[in-house]
Amino acid sequence: MQTEALFGVATGIGLWVNYAFTLLWIGEAAWWQALPAxxxxxxxxxxxxVRGAFLFMIVNGxxxxxxxxxRLLGIAVVAALIWIWRR
Structure with a gap:
């Protein structure tokens, strides 16, 4: 709904992107915990x-x-993440 209002496109794909992001996040956390080596x-x-996928979701949200x-706070958060991830 927000995507349609903002971009004029109603595909419904946003929900599936959210599901994929959630699976990626859970998979990363499970892998890190279960098999750290x-x-x-x-x-x-x-x-x-993975960081690119996370950044995509964070920028959108x-x-x-x-x-x-x-929005200004969000821009600051995104800038901080990029700075941290580049180190």
Whole structure:
């Protein structure tokens, strides 16, 4: 509904993206907890890919679909995450 109001497109895919994000998050956390040595040796391309997916969701939730002072706070959060992740 918000996507349609903002972009004029009603696909319903946003819900499925949320489900995929949730599965990715749960999978990452479970892998980290259950097999920490394997998690530490994961492919080098995996971390930026996961962070990119997380960043996409965070930007949409904290910047795109909010307004006013909350958007400024969201921009600050996104900037802080990018700065932290680049270190």
């Amino acid at each position: 394997s998690y530490a040796r994961r492919a080098s391309a995996w971390t930026p890919a 904290a910047v795109v679909f909010v307004s006013g002072p909350r």
